[in-house]
Amino acid sequence: MTDTVLLALDTSTEFCSVALLAVANPPAGSSLRSLADDSLAGDSPGRGSSARGLAGGSPVDGLSAGASDEPRVWSRHESTGAVSSTRLLPAIRELFDEAGYALRACNAIAFGAGPGSFTGLRTATGAAQGLAFGLGCPVVPIGTLAACAESARRRDPSATRVLAALDARMDEVYWADYAWDDALQDWHAVRAAALDAPERIVAPDVPYTLAGNAAAVFGARLAIAAGARAIDGEALPHALPIAFAALRAWRAGRTVPADQAAPEYVRDKVALTTAERLAVKAAQGQAGDPSRSHASEPPQ
Structure with a gap:
């Protein structure tokens, strides 16, 4: 064999x-x-x-x-x-x-x-x-x-609906919504990978696990975290x-x-302009979160 x-x-x-x-x-x-x-x-x-x-x-x-x-x-x-x-x-x-x-x-x-x-x-x-x-x-x-969703379910088999959300830097989030299909024995993308501000992410209308690091990075700005049945920041x-x-x-x-074989970038803009970086810093100061840093490209 x-x-x-x-x-x-x-x-x-x-x-x-x-x-x-x-x-x-x-x-x-x-x-x-x-x-x-x-x-x-x-x-x-x-x-x-x-x-x-x-x-x-x-x-x-x-x-x-x-x-x-x-x-x-x-x-x-x-x-x-x-x-x-x-x-x-x-x-x-x-x-x-x-x-x-x-x-x-x-x-x-x-x-x-x-x-x-x-x-x-x-x-x-x-x-x-x-x-x-x-x-x-x-x-x-x-x-x-999808790897985040896979990780979340392997850590918790009851996680059959997973919203994966990763810090994309530049004050944005990469996210996607996945449902486990028992018949196919695989994931189905309810919402394909997208890039949005943390406030604009759409929560599933059924109980879901929030996977990824976005909840830890954005805190209260990521409103979908409050409605999650579980948050797996290590997925x-x-x-x-x-x-x-x-x-x-x-x-x-x-x-x-x-x-x-090709990458799936999702984002087509690599860096913020000087004016945009200044605006982000000003917004962070008003929010009382001076510690958050923003790189010129997504996480290395």
């Missing part, structure tokens, strides 16, 4: 995040399983730098029951700031060495497509494309907001939930050739 080996990359934030997932292919006719993995519980991207390999996870979507079908995962999630590009390839090599696989064993390469740091998105996209070209394997783009972009989401996508044939 051969293994499905999937590599996932994310550099959309200040973290360099890499994960490797390997699972024994189920025999023909095996039934599909619903989500049942909690492997993120102890490896949260909000807890600072980590370099960790995990082994012997629980069964995940698309796999039949039984110990031989449980996934094995290895991950690195390190705070690298603006130098993710220098750490990404060494981290990949480390994971393959640790797992005992050759790079050519890869069936697909997933990456966090965005939104997020402009530079970081290009880094992950370029690395995924280059590796996929060399290996002759497909690419699986996974949205970073952030991370290669491990990207890997699990990509496994479902790969099994369903939702892949692209390497030359068609």
Whole structure:
């Protein structure tokens, strides 16, 4: 019985995040399983730098029951700031060495497509494309907001409606609304990724989990936080939930050739003008929040 080996990359934030997932292919006719993995519980991207390999996870979507079908995962999630590009390839090599696989064993390469740091998105996209070209394997783009929803549900299986909201800097929020579809055993985007002021985000009309760091960053300005059934501030972009989401996508044939992989920027404006920066600072002073800083581009 051969293994499905999937590599996932994310550099959309200040973290360099890499994960490797390997699972024994189920025999023909095996039934599909619903989500049942909690492997993120102890490896949260909000807890600072980590370099960790995990082994012997629980069964995940698309796999039949039984110990031989449980996934094995290895991950690195390190705070690298603006130098993710220098750490990404060494981290990949480390994971393959640790797992005992050759790079050519890869069936697909997933990456966090965005939104997020402009530079970081290009880094992950370029690395995924280059590796996929060399290996002759497909690419699986996974949205970073979808990764937040995936993370929230893996940490809390009752989180079947997730509004993912990330600080986009420049006084704005990246957000999307996701519903878990039991029939498809996958997420459905009720509202696709968008960019808005925190006051303009639209809350779901059903109980929902708020995932991401926007609640911590914007406080009372993010009114949707008050109506959430739960707030998971640690459900952030991370290669491990990207890997699990990509496994479902790969099994369903939702892949692209390497030359068609592209970032999902959402924002088409990289920096505030001088006048806009002054206006933001003035607004912060009036709100009594001088501590909030705004970079010229989304988080690195």
